[in-house]
Amino acid sequence: MFDLHVATFAMVSYEFINSAANITTVGILVISAIAAAISLHHSQAFNQISAVLVMERDMRSPEMQESFRFVENELPFKMRNEEFRAQLEAIGFIDSRVHLEINVCNWFNAMGTLLKNNLVEESAWMDLFSRLVVHYWEILAPVIAIMRRKRGDVQYANFEYVAILAREWLEEHPSGRFPKKVPRMTLKDPWLEADRART
Secondary structure, rough: HHHHHHHHHHHHHHHHHHHHHHHHHHHHHHHHHHHHHHHHHHHHHHHHHHHHHHHHHHOOOHHHHHHHHHHHHHHHHHHHOOOHHHHHHHHOOOOOOOOHHHHHHHHHHHHHHHHOOOOOOOOHHHHHHHHHHHHHHHHHHHHHHHHHHHHHOOHHHHHHHHHHHHHHHHHHOOOOOOOOOOOOHHHHOOOOOHHHHHH
């Protein structure tokens, strides 16, 4: 009788230990899954920050700064040249050493690709770049229209996409997203009167 009781106790103890081990294993798996989800979230946030910082760095590069300067100062005059426009319309290679506007179009198109594929967070990106996108879309739209004559609407479609989003964002946030509870600083403009008199 004593031996049967010890055998039963040993069997119960084994079943209890086995059940406890299974519950512990499930608990560890759940905790691991939660930790992995948190890690993935942080990894995605880091990747988004990295993407924005890389695009910001690229925009500040000497090559891109020269391209932006070209678009602002020279492109309106170059667009009056028939040969310049014909180079944009022709299918094939466009020399970005002559057509620096292509660098700017490519940069904004890459931005649109990142946003469209949710690789960067839209609100933060718009807070940084929305005005710039709309401004350059307005300048570069005639260039893109010429390129689309033979290439179709796919040409710089992601630039167009980000320009649409930026316009919508600016309509919703005409003064940006400055926190309402934070009082604005008063700026002194000592040259305002002199500059207004000049114009």
